[in-house]
Amino acid sequence: xxxxxxxxxxxxxxxxxTVLRGTALAGAAGLGVTACSGxxxxxxxxxATPTAPVDLGAPADVPVGGARLYREQRLVVSQxxxxxxxAFSAVCTHAGxxxxxxxxxxxxxxxxxxxxxxxTGKVLQGPAGAPLPAVPVKLADxxxxxxxxx
Numbered sequence: 001x002x003x004x005x006x007x008x009x010x011x012x013x014x015x016x017x018t019v020l021r022g023t024a025l026a027g028a029a030g031l032g033v034t035a036c037s038g039x040x041x042x043x044x045x046x047x048a049t050p051t052a053p054v055d056l057g058a059p060a061d062v063p064v065g066g067a068r069l070y071r072e073q074r075l076v077v078s079q080x081x082x083x084x085x086x087a088f089s090a091v092c093t094h095a096g097x098x099x100x101x102x103x104x105x106x107x108x109x110x111x112x113x114x115x116x117x118x119x120t121g122k123v124l125q126g127p128a129g130a131p132l133p134a135v136p137v138k139l140a141d142x143x144x145x146x147x148x149x150x
Contacts, residue, residue: 048096049133050135050148053146054070054075054146054147055145058143059079059142065080065081066078066118067079067102069090071098074089074091075146077137077146078118083139085139086120088118088121088133090107091132092114093123093128093130093132094127094128097112106124112128114126116128135147136148
């Protein structure tokens with residue numbers, strides 16, 4: 001029994017390593033695409049804005065001059081002045097991730113660092129290029145209701 005020539009063995013090992021590296025890189029690239037498409041941990045699942053009215057509860061939960069994140073409903077509601085409410089989608093317009101916090105007067109997206117103004121939905125820091133979509137919101141029967149037909 002003869003062993004393969006050294007050149008053939010080295011070529012086989014190099015090819016095998018290349019294939020293994022390529023497979024690992026392809027897997028990592030797939031994870032990156034999933035994260036950027038909104039399918040990752042902070043990603044949106046469904047429409048960026050509600051398709052039916054959503055009961056958000058007591059208006060007192062939204063501070064005057066501030067905002068509150070309703071993560072489960074994928075909404076941000078601000079109260080720029082007493083009794084004036086504005087709502088926006090909490091789905092980042094850059095890659096579809098759901099924003100994760102409001103601090104220092106800014107809505108923050110965890111995926112790529114975009115920041116938005118809670119009173120207007122406007123982009124304060126990219127990479128997002130479009131503002132958060134506005135969502136109709138009103139006070140009805142002592143509760144905040146957001147979504148279409150409010």
